[in-house]
Structure formats: C-alpha cells, structure tokens
Amino acid sequence: MALIKSKDIPEDAVVLTEMEATTYIWDIVSNWKTFSDTWALRYSPAILGAINGVCGLLINNHFRHKLKLGTYGYFASVIPITVMPGVLTALFHRHIISTDMLLMKLDACPICYEVRSGVTQVALGTAYPLLLAPTCALMLASRYGTYRVPDLIEGPKAIFNFLRIKTRPFNATLTYMIAIQMIASSILTYYEMRNTFTLKRKLMEIEKKVMEENGMV
Numbered sequence: 001m002a003l004i005k006s007k008d009i010p011e012d013a014v015v016l017t018e019m020e021a022t023t024y025i026w027d028i029v030s031n032w033k034t035f036s037d038t039w040a041l042r043y044s045p046a047i048l049g050a051i052n053g054v055c056g057l058l059i060n061n062h063f064r065h066k067l068k069l070g071t072y073g074y075f076a077s078v079i080p081i082t083v084m085p086g087v088l089t090a091l092f093h094r095h096i097i098s099t100d101m102l103l104m105k106l107d108a109c110p111i112c113y114e115v116r117s118g119v120t121q122v123a124l125g126t127a128y129p130l131l132l133a134p135t136c137a138l139m140l141a142s143r144y145g146t147y148r149v150p151d152l153i154e155g156p157k158a159i160f161n162f163l164r165i166k167t168r169p170f171n172a173t174l175t176y177m178i179a180i181q182m183i184a185s186s187i188l189t190y191y192e193m194r195n196t197f198t199l200k201r202k203l204m205e206i207e208k209k210v211m212e213e214n215g216m217v
Helices: 018-031 035-066 074-103 110-144 156-213
Strands: none
Touching (some): 018 035, 018 074, 018 156, 035 110, 035 156, 074 110, 110 156
C-alpha cells in the first residue's frame, strides 16, 4: 500500500494516524529487499550521528588538552559532549528529515531538506559541543586545579576572553568540521530524497499491479 497525503485520500482508502503511518513506512524501508533503493534512508542518520560524535570528541579533547585535565573527569565530559551529539543527531535527522520525507509532510524542495539537515548537523555537532566542552573543562580544571582559570568574580568578560584565546588555535579545525558536516548532510539527504522518490514510485507500481490482478482497475 502506498501512502497518500490526507487531501488526496480516495473514498475506499485506509486512514492511518501519523504514528501508524510512520511505523508502517519505516517497516517497509527496513524490510525492502533492494538495498540500493533504501540505503540512504536506513543508514544516513547513523552515519551523520557518527560524524558528529567524532566532532564532539575532537572539541572535547582540545579543551581538555588546553586545560591539562589528563584523565580527570574524562567520562563525565565524554558522554554529554561526544556521545550525546551523535545520538541526538541520529534521532533528530531520522525524525525531522527522513520521516518527513517519507510521510510527505511538507511540499519542500530537496534543497530545503538539505538546508534543514545541514543546520541540524552543525547545531548538534559543532555549536552544542562548543558550548558544553569549554564549560565542562573550566569546571573540571577549577575543581582539580590543573590550570589557572578565571574566577567567576572576575566577570563574564574575563572568562570569554580566556576561552577565546584557548579556542583560537582550533578555529581552522572547526572550519573543516563545519564544512564536512554540511557536505555530508547535503549529500546523504540528497540520496534520501532519491530513495524516497524511488520507494514511492515502486510502491505505486506494486499497488497498481495488485489492483489489476484483482480486477479493480
């Protein structure tokens, strides 16, 4: 059965809720036999999540190295700054990009989905770790005394200038990260769109064939 948006529903159609439609279409994607028809839909969220996990790891390691933290509080920082960006990226991409495509929730052009995917990728893979990593490193450095960090009483300006100096050597790497995130998300989202169109076309062909065999056309 091919999915059709509500405004195009025929009188004899089976009406599904959004949750039912989501479960139904992902079951089709998971069980589809032709790998080339669904590979991007299946694996893009995990691939993009892995990319952001690596970016989070690099950002976390940079600030830990700059503040000479060694192994102090390593797992306390690696889980929220490395693991969470990867997991959240995979979940968000699957929900707001892949699922929206499959359900045809928005009449958006491929570029619109690519932009949304890129923004999500950079927000969760660079912006989020870049906010959390220095904050976590400052707290750990202050707690374990591994590096002299500005005190809160010195004001936010002193802390900001301190972090700006520590971040400056990492700017080139951050630029490469953002470029990789944008390129990867755009390419994979493009192939997800192709998979979606292919899947929709083949489902409609199968449905038409079944109806012809049953004398319904």
